[in-house]
Amino acid sequence: xxxxxxxxxxxxxxxxxxxxxxxxxxxxxxxxxxxxxxxxxxxxxxxxxxxxxxxxxxxxxxxxxxxxxxxxxxxxxxxxxxxxxxxxxxxxxxxxxxxxxxxxxxxxxxxxxxxxxxxxxxxxxxxxxxxxxxxxxxxxxxxxxxxxxxxxxxxxxxxxxxxxxxxxxxxxxxxxxxxxxxxxxxxxxxxxxxxxxxxxxxxxxxxxxxxxxxxxxxxxxxxxxxxxxxxxxxxxxxxxxxxxxxxxxxxxxxxxxxxxxxxxxxxxxxxxxxxxxxxxxxxxxxxxxxxxxxxxxxxxxxxxxxxxxxxxxxxxxxxxxxxxxxxxxxxxxxxxxxxxxxxxxxxxxxxxxxxxxxxxxxxxxxxxxxxxxxxxxxxxxxx
Numbered sequence: 001x002x003x004x005x006x007x008x009x010x011x012x013x014x015x016x017x018x019x020x021x022x023x024x025x026x027x028x029x030x031x032x033x034x035x036x037x038x039x040x041x042x043x044x045x046x047x048x049x050x051x052x053x054x055x056x057x058x059x060x061x062x063x064x065x066x067x068x069x070x071x072x073x074x075x076x077x078x079x080x081x082x083x084x085x086x087x088x089x090x091x092x093x094x095x096x097x098x099x100x101x102x103x104x105x106x107x108x109x110x111x112x113x114x115x116x117x118x119x120x121x122x123x124x125x126x127x128x129x130x131x132x133x134x135x136x137x138x139x140x141x142x143x144x145x146x147x148x149x150x151x152x153x154x155x156x157x158x159x160x161x162x163x164x165x166x167x168x169x170x171x172x173x174x175x176x177x178x179x180x181x182x183x184x185x186x187x188x189x190x191x192x193x194x195x196x197x198x199x200x201x202x203x204x205x206x207x208x209x210x211x212x213x214x215x216x217x218x219x220x221x222x223x224x225x226x227x228x229x230x231x232x233x234x235x236x237x238x239x240x241x242x243x244x245x246x247x248x249x250x251x252x253x254x255x256x257x258x259x260x261x262x263x264x265x266x267x268x269x270x271x272x273x274x275x276x277x278x279x280x281x282x283x284x285x286x287x288x289x290x291x292x293x294x295x296x297x298x299x300x301x302x303x304x305x306x307x308x309x310x311x312x313x314x315x316x317x318x319x320x321x322x323x324x325x326x327x328x329x330x331x332x333x334x335x336x337x338x339x340x341x342x343x344x345x346x347x348x349x350x351x352x353x354x355x356x357x358x359x360x361x362x363x364x365x366x367x368x369x370x371x372x373x374x375x376x377x378x379x380x381x382x383x
Contacts, residue, residue: 064094
């Protein structure tokens with residue numbers, strides 16, 4: 001009986017809805033005529049100057065933060081403008097400071113992404129394309145894999161680059177580079193901002209680097225500084241790498257076996273992780289690097305504290321390591337600390353490669369460092 005009453009009521013409502021007048025259409029398309037014209041920023045000119053623009057008619061003062069601070073000028077339409085350059089073909093980052101507040105460029109979708117996007121990015125292309133730009137060469141593939149982290153007890157993701165030969169040579173096995181990101185970034189940054197795939201595609205095509213798989217995991221346990229930089233955080237990440245990530249890669253991909261076919265490096269926070277994890281586990285990694293690590297650059301850093309016994313037997317270290325690689329931007333505040341680390345290694349007779357690169361704590365430095373490191377790993381002799 002209740003079903004019959006409900007059905008009758010529903011039918012009555014439907015009839016009433018049909019009889020009631022529908023809303024009058026009052027929409028008028030403007031065809032975009034009333035909208036503000038699209039603002040182009042940044043605009044890279046043929047002469048390699050860059051024009052930056054920001055629509056902020058109510059702002060009282062706007063400056064461009066780009067290789068220093070540069071005042072911007074406002075026109076009658078409320079558009080603030082500044083021009084930089086000409087600039088060398090390279091990757092650059094910048095911000096606007098509007099009445100004392102630092103903001104990203106709202107007209108530019110390219111940003112330094114990660115946990116907390118903090119800068120907009122602009123590239124001045126090379127002619128011919130630079131080492132880190134897309135070139136007319138065979139290209140590898142990028143995959144995203146999910147897994148459950150045993151020590152963290154939660155889902156995680158990592159990115160995997162496979163070289164062009166992975167598909168074209170199905171019987172071949174490949175060495176693996178474990179590449180770690182910096183604080184504030186995530187597993188996507190080495191691919192999206194660091195251009196790891198493009199760099200390797202170009203080097204492999206020029207026969208400057210061996211075809212390799214690159215694994216780019218998340219190097220943060222909880223999104224905090226301690227989650228990626230404290231001894232406790234690094235230990236959790238080490239457990240995750242050894243218990244979850246390496247076994248998953250070994251069983252999923254055509255991986256060349258043995259420590260000689262496994263390398264680890266990273267930038268900043270990830271550089272400290274790679275340095276300590278790699279050198280603690282010489283049975284797993286024959287190639288170890290770090291780019292601009294804050295951990296090893298700190299005035300309170302004590303190598304013997306983080307790596308007990310490492311300095312005591314240099315002949316063992318040199319015999320096991322194919323490469324120990326240090327790199328940093330020459331204007332980075334971490335640079336003097338890197339030199340201190342290099343001096344310590346020299347004093348104890350431990351061999352290493354040192355690769356300084358012009359720049360501060362920024363992606364252009366780390367792209368160059370990766371390109372250099374990739375040319376040195378998985379070679380038959382120390383370079």
